[in-house]
Amino acid sequence: MAIIFFRTIIIFIIIVAALRFMGKRQLGELELSELVVAVLISEQATLPLQDIGIPLIHGLVSIITLLCCELLITAATLKSLKFRSFICGKPSVIIDEGNIVQSEMKSNSFSLDELAEALRKKDIIDISKVRYAVLETDGTLSICLFEKEQAATPSVMGIDVKDKVIPVSVISDGRVLSDNLSLIGRDESWLRQILSRKGIESPTEVYYMTSDGKSDIFLAAKEIRK
Amino acid sequence: MRKEIVAIALLAALFAGSLLNIKIIRRITSSLYDNVLSAMNCADQEDWNSAGEYTERAVWQWDKSKRYLMVFIRHTEIDTVSSSLNDFRTEIINRDPDRTIGMGEKALEQIKSIEETESVSFGSLF
Helix, strand or coil, X not given: XXXXXXXXXXXXXXXXXXXXXXXHHHHCCCCHHHHHHHHHHHHHHHHHHHCCCCCHHHHHHHHHHHHHHHHHHHHHHHHCHHHHXXXXXXXXXEEECCEECHHHHHHCCCCHHHHHHHHHHCCCCCHHHEEEEEECCCCCEEEEECHHHCCCCCCCCCCCCCCXXXXXXXXXXXXXXXXXXXXXXXXXXXXXXXXXXXXXXXHHHEEEEEECCCCCEEXXXXXXXX | CHHHHHHHHHHHHHXXXXXXXXXXXXXXXXXXXXXXXXXXXXXXXXXXXXXXXXHHHHHHHHHHHHHHHHHHCCHHHHHHHHHHHHHHHHHHHHCCHHHHHHHHHHHHHHHHHHHHHHCCCHHHHC
16 A cells, blocks of 8 residues: 555656656647657556556656657657658648648548538638648648638738737736736836725735736736625 | 757666666576575485575575565566475475475576566567
8 A cells, every 4th residue: 555655656756757848748739759658658657556566667667768768759850850750740731722632631531520520629610711721740730711711900901000018917816926027027016006006905815917017907806705 | 959868868877777687687596596406406315404505595695685676576576486485495394305306496497587587588578
């Protein structure tokens, strides 16, 4: 019992560190080699946990080896395009100038139902609006609509707009985020002034607040518990 | 680039460690094998005192190596060798030549299987 407990903690720390080391993408969109590594790591990690007769080092050696291999493969794919296309494959153009490329559909084993589903997930019901659809190496579909179907932007409409400073969180659940405050060029005394204007005495009374340092302020006060 | 160097260094360290581990296990098993074999030869000539000494030496050596082996090889394999050595020792105490040889051969086979399992060969890889 104690062995399983300690082994679980060790394996947990190692896997979290490994995934953190591999980067955030591994948590969502996986390339083929990354998927293999993720599946193998999870499989290897459970072996010493299920059977205490298997030395923990067997699992650790596998995980460290997989992690190192993944790092080297990633480095090689960044250096060589040929190696990258060998390991990750190439994106496939499924819809070209509004036409479904049937040969690409077949070679990627991508059915029409799957195509329709992927388009619906992108809020596209009418396939005739799609100019290009590219099946990416991680299995997601990227879409480019015909010009006339694209949303009107200020530049298309000839409107001159200035880029806004992006608002950042300055108070989160009563805690002042000093780094974000300095990011928008403000300090805590400014923050207190803004709060007092809104009738709030202390940041601890605020649930969430964002600001761009100027006029754009969002504030949600904490609910009073009954 | 630093990440890649660390990865290569880690892989190299693991590879070197694996080779070193094979070497250490080979040293442990070959010495154990020799002691059990000597004990069997003595038992065959009905020299029970020498056979007992060799067996005790083998058991002592095995117990000493267990702590290291527990980290690197399956615990069931360690338990199998431990029980074979104990059976072999019991037969030497009972002074039954035929059963002693039988148990000795069984122990030798299991000691050899540990070495074979850890060695890298076509068979062990596939």
